[in-house]
Structure formats: structure tokens, C-alpha cells
Amino acid sequence: xxxxxxxxxxxxxxxxxxxxxxxxxxxxxxxxxxxxxxxxxxxxxxxxxxxxxxxxxxxxxxxxxxxxxxxxxxxxxxxxxxxxxxxxxxxx
Numbered sequence: 001x002x003x004x005x006x007x008x009x010x011x012x013x014x015x016x017x018x019x020x021x022x023x024x025x026x027x028x029x030x031x032x033x034x035x036x037x038x039x040x041x042x043x044x045x046x047x048x049x050x051x052x053x054x055x056x057x058x059x060x061x062x063x064x065x066x067x068x069x070x071x072x073x074x075x076x077x078x079x080x081x082x083x084x085x086x087x088x089x090x091x092x
Contacts, residue, residue: 001042001045001046001048003049003050003053005038005041005046006046006049006050007033007044007046007050008036008037008038009032009033009036011029011036012029012030012033012050012054012061012065012077014029014089015029015061016056016059016061021059021060021061022060023060023063023064024062025063026060026063027064029046029061030061030064030065030068036073037086044069045070047065047068048069048078050067051064051065053068
């Protein structure tokens, strides 16, 4: 993966250049970054590349990126009556 794909708007790069940036500001920038990725992007690969390229142990963005890598993927919604009754698409 290329840095231009991993950080298309340069948001993560710029966050590491801001002196005195706070954890809350990093979280906000991270959300903007996540929304700027292409739909089929390999997000874990992008996070690993950004950490390898920019990561510094003393910067709050490093912690945000690491936490994003450690978070399990979101659960899928089963939805509605079928989920309550234990139905799946396979069984109808």
C-alpha cells in the first residue's frame, strides 16, 4: 500500500506536525481520515503503514492508530424478527 492511498488527504501526516495536539483532536482527525478512505480500502494495512511511517511513542495520534488496530471489527446486524427468533437466511 502507498501512503497516498493510506492517507489520501494527508490528515495523519499533518496531525504529527501539530505541536501540542490533544488526544481529542487526534480522535477527531482520525474520524475525518477514516471517512476519507476509499470504500474497499484495507484499513488495517493502512493503519500499519501509517504507524510505521509516522508513529512516535510520545504522540497521541500513535495511540489512536494503535487502538484502531486493536479494536475488533464491528458486529453485523442480524436485524428484526428473524434475529429474535433465531432464523437465518439459510433456514428461512
